[in-house]
Amino acid sequence: MDIITQRLSQPENKPVSCIETHTCGEPTRIIIDGYPDVTGTLLEQRAKAKAQHDDIRKRLILEPRGHYEMYGAVLRPNTELTRTGQAHMGVLFLTNEGYSTMCGHAIIALGRFLVDTHDHKIFPRRNNITWNRSALVASLNIHAPCGILRVKVPVKKDGKSSDPTRPVSFVSVPSFATGVNIPVNINHYWPQLEKALTPKGSISVDFAYGGAFYAFVDASSLGFDAPLEDINMLDLSKATECLLSSIRENPELTEYFQHPEEADLSFLYGVIVTDDTFREKGRVLGAELGITFFADQQIDRSPTGSGVAARAALAYCKGEREAGISWTYHSLVSTRGLGPPFVGTIEPETIETNEGRPAQVCVRVEGQAFYTGFSTFSVEPADPLGDAGFVFAKASNLALSDGGQ
Template identity: 50%
Template sequence: MDLAQNFENGSLGEAIKCIEMHTTGEPTRIIYSGFPCLQGTLLEQRDEAMNQYDHIRKRIMLEPRGHYDMYGAILTPETELVRQGLAHIGTLFTHNGGFSTMCGHATIALGRFLVDTHDLKVFPKRNELRFNPETCEVAVNIHAPCGLVRVTVPTSSDGQKSDPSRPVSFLSTPAFAAGINLEIPIPKEVRWPELGPRESITLDISYGGAYYALVDVRELGFTGLKKIDLGAISNAASRLKTYLMTHPLVTSALQHPEDSRLSFLYSVMVVDREVGSRPEGVDGVETGLCFFADDEIDRSPTGSCVTARMALAHAKNLRSIGQKWAYNSIVSNHFGTGAFVASIVDDSVRVGDSKEAVIVRVEGKAYYTGTSNFILEEDDLTGESGFTLKQCVQ
C-alpha cells in the first residue's frame, strides 16, 4: 500500500491539511483545507465552529496530533468584510481551550503564508494583493473575529515571495484601556504561597483584540521574570485568572461597547518592566509571561497583548505616538532575538460612542517549520477528538 498516496486521495479519511509555523517559538498551525465549511458572518462562523465542530478543533490542537500549548489559525475565505472588499481573507484563531478573537503572533505567520501561497483554492483573492515595488512589501487585509487587521509583509523584489529577513507588521483594531489600577482583594481560598500576607493586588484591564488582565510580577509576590519557578508562577496565574473571571470590578471592565461576544477575559499577562532583550532603535523594553486559554503559556511576546499594553501605557501617559517599545517573552530573552516592536500610530479613534482608543503597529518575525496532513482512521477512539494527559489522570 502506498501510504503517502492514500493520504493525498483521502482513502484513509478526509485529510485536514496544515502549514506549520512559529513566531518566537509559539506555534501557528495554519489549517487551509479539510475543516468544515462555515456560514454567516465571521463571528457567526466562530459560533458555529464552537457549537458544532469543537471536536475537530480538539482533534487538530490536542494530542496525539498536537499538544497542550498548540495554537492554530483556520482560514475562512468568505466573510462579510471579504464580500465588502475590505478584507482579502478571514481567519479563526484556536487553542487548547477553544477559539480566540485575536492573535498577533499568528497574524504575523499568516501574513507570510498568504503572500507565499499562490493556490487560489486556498486563497481565492491572492491575485488582488497589492505589491509596493519601492518598499518591496505586500499589503494583506485579514478579517479576524475582533475586526480588520491590516498586515504588511516584506517580500522579494518581484513581490511573489515573503522575505524572512525582515519583520512582518500589522496595524491593530482599536485598542483601549478598560480598567486602570483596579485593587482586587484576594480571598484566602484563592491565595498562593508567594503572595504572603498581602490581602489584595493592583492590576489593569486592557483590550487589544481580546481582554487582558495585566499585573506586575512583583504584585504576585515574585522577584521578577529573569529567573522564575515556572510551576509556582503558573499556579498563581491560574488561581488569579479563575478568580478574576467572576470578580465584579473585572467583569464590569470586560464589557465591549460593540459586541458582547468579545466581552470575556482571555488572559492574565504577568509583566516585568525591569528586564528584556533590547533590539536597536527602541525607546524601552519589558518582558511579559502570558497565561491564556486553559492555562496555556505563550512562547511569544503575545501580539494582541502588546497592543493592549501599548493602549494601557498611552492611557497612563507613558507612551506617545511614534515611540517604539520592545516587548519580550522568556523565549526571546533566552535567545536574544524575537522581541515584538510596537508603536502607536493613531490616538484619535473611538470605540462605540465615547471610548477613546488607539491603533498600534506591531512587528515581528515568523518562520516555517513544516507541513502536516491529519486523518482519522475508523475505530480510532483515542484520536477522534483529541485529549490532554491531564484529562486522563483526573
C-alpha cells in the same frame, strides 16, 4: 504515493492538511484543506465551529497530534468583509480551550503564508494583494473575529514571495485600557500570596483590550521576589490561574472586560505578567518583558501581538507613552536570543478620544514568522481515540469522547 499515504488520504480517514509555522517560538498550525465549510458572518462562523466542528480543533490542537501549547488558524475566505472587498481573507483561531478573537503572532505568520501561496483554491483573492515595488512591501487585510488587521509583508524583488529576513507588521484594531490599579480580592491560594496582598487583602491589576481583553500584573505584585526570567513557570501559572479565577468570580469586575460594541468579544482572555525590573542589555528604556497566560493556561512563547497592542494602549492611558514611539516587547524566548522580539508603535493618526469612553489607539506590531513544515492529519476508523484529542496533564478526568476537556 505509498500505501500508507494512500490510506491516510482517503476521505473516510478525514484528512486535514496544514502549514506549520512559528513566530518567536509560538506555533501556528494553519489549516489549508479539510476543514468543513461554515457560513454566515465571521462571528457566526466562530459560533458554528464551536458547536459543530470542535472535534477538529481537539484533533489538531490536543494530543496526540498536537500538545497543550499548540495554536491553530482556520482560513475563512468567505466572510461579510471579504465579500465587500474590505478584507482579503478571514481567519478563526484555535486554542487548547476554544476559539480566541485575536492573535498577533498568527497574523504575522498568516501574512507571510498568504503572500507566498498562489493556490486560488486556498486563497481566492490572492491576485488582489497590492505591493509597493520600491519599498518591496505587500499590503493585505485579514478579517479576524475582533475586526480587520491591516498587514504589511516584506516581499522579494518579484513581489511573488515574502522576504523572511524582514519583519511583518500589522495595525491592530482600536485598543484601549479599561481599568488602572483596580483592587482584586483573591479567593484562591498560591504559596506566594501572603507576600502579594495589600493591607486590604487585595492585588492591584490593570485591564486593557487589544483584540482580546487581558489583566496585567507585575510579578512582584503576585509575591515573586525574583526577576521574571528566573521564576518557575509552574509557580507562576498557579498564581495567574488563581488570579484569573478570582477576577472571573467577581461580578463587579466584569465591567473591565466589556466590549463597547460586540458582546462576543466581552470576556477576559488571559493574564499578562510583567517585570518592572527588566532592562534590555545596553538600554535603559524602550523595552519590556512579559509572559502571557491565555485560554486554559497556555503560555505564549511570543510576546503576544494582541497583548502588545493592549500594553501600548495601557501605557498611553497612563501617560507613559506617546504616539509614534517604538517600544520593544520581549518574551522569555526572545530574551534568550531564540527568536526576534516584537516592536509596538502607537499610530499617531488613529488616536480617538470619545466622551465617556477610554482613549482608543491603533498599534502597529512588528515581528517575524518562519515556516517549520507541513502536515496532513488523519483519523483511522479503527482508532478508539476517534476524532478527539486529550490533555495528558489532566489524566485524572481524561475523557476521549470530549477531548479530555
